[in-house]
Amino acid sequence: MSVKCNYSSIYYPLLRNQLLTDPNGFKDFINNHFINPDEVYRTFVSGVNTNSTPTSVFNIQAVSSRIGVEFPQEVTSPQQYYIGNARQYNRMIDNAAKRLIALSVFDINTDSFIDANAIVGSYSNLNNGIFKYKLELLSNLSSFMGKSIPELYVTSDPTQTIKIFENTIEEYAAYIRNSELTQDQAFFNAFNSYVTLTSFDDILKLYTPFIEVKPEFKKSSSYSIDRYIYNGPNVTHYTGFSNNEFMGSEEAVSDLAKILLSYFPEVNSEGEVINNTSISLSGFNSTLSKVKLFTEETLDPDVTNELKKGANANMNIVINKYLQVLNSKALPPEHITYLQNKLRGIQKFIYSDNMAPQIKQMFTNLMSKTVLSSYISYSTDPISNNLTSKNLTDRPVSIERFGIVDVVKAASNY
Known part of the structure; x- marks a missing residue:
């Protein structure tokens, strides 16, 4: 196994080519070659287009020196909103993924597993939770504009609920296009909420695929209340391991x-x-x-x-x-x-x-089943002159041994 290294910009062309030519093997490649694979992976998937055909590159930018920001004309991935700003993309994804896991698998605040598909009232735990989460995101948009939204509940009229979501999101998009704004943390809190809401189902597919859209809701509004189902592992009765002792x-x-x-x-x-x-x-x-x-x-x-x-x-x-x-x-x-x-x-x-x-x-x-990585070096033994292989962790011991031998040899000459 080769020695793993820290990422630096000199590896950018190599990794970019690897991601574009073999996206399926990219994660394995960086796991095998870099000390900080998770950080490298997040950096590249946030800023590199992996499609075989070019897509529009979008960066949050002013459309003039006075007003607003512009949006990509055709959005096929939430990443398109953050090209050049991987930090905010990672923050948006991290917040969304953790919230969705808390709603469907395990709530870290209560140390308890979630029975996501259990019905409470008219809807499942999952759909009740997702509705409240989307409502929080929508409130972030209205608060940023200095406005408020009507009180909404899972029992509110579905048609009216969808209309309020769609109108508020449309109003927010127009607001940041036509307003002079400072891109501070308040701006990004609202902007990340906007991207999460408008790319919600795409985020599920990419980062929490165990939450799916019900077949009957495929063509419905993404703000429909009873839209989702949990299709992940059963967290109440689950062992999750094969008995195959040769499996890594x-x-x-x-x-x-x-x-x-x-x-x-x-x-x-x-x-x-x-x-x-x-x-x-x-x-x-x-x-x-x-x-x-x-x-x-x-x-x-x-x-x-x-x-x-x-x-x-x-x-x-x-x-x-x-x-x-x-x-x-x-x-x-x-x-x-x-x-x-x-x-x-x-x-x-x-x-x-x-x-x-x-x-x-x-x-x-x-x-x-974990195995400690072993990094092997090959060298010529200065004493026997034979080719030897050593774990790199043995090298400091060998150096000390050779130093002692040299001291003894020098002393013997006097």
């Missing part, structure tokens, strides 16, 4: 695990959530592979006794033991902080007392 962690991980890992944030030393972060699948694998290596090397009876329980092991005990020895490891301080933040997030959300035992078991099984 990427293949074995369940859809539910991927969803949760993209949703659960990191936690700092004060026990507070770190905003705009996620544990992520790659973060989970890299972090827990080190914990797994620790369990294979330690003689601590608390750890060895816990591991005998298999998938029912109390992983908080194991992770706490690893955290205790982490500061003594010869690692850069920033890497130690990275591991600590990930592990605290894993403890707080995955291995919390409120998490269902089946879900804890699912992630413990995932940890057992």
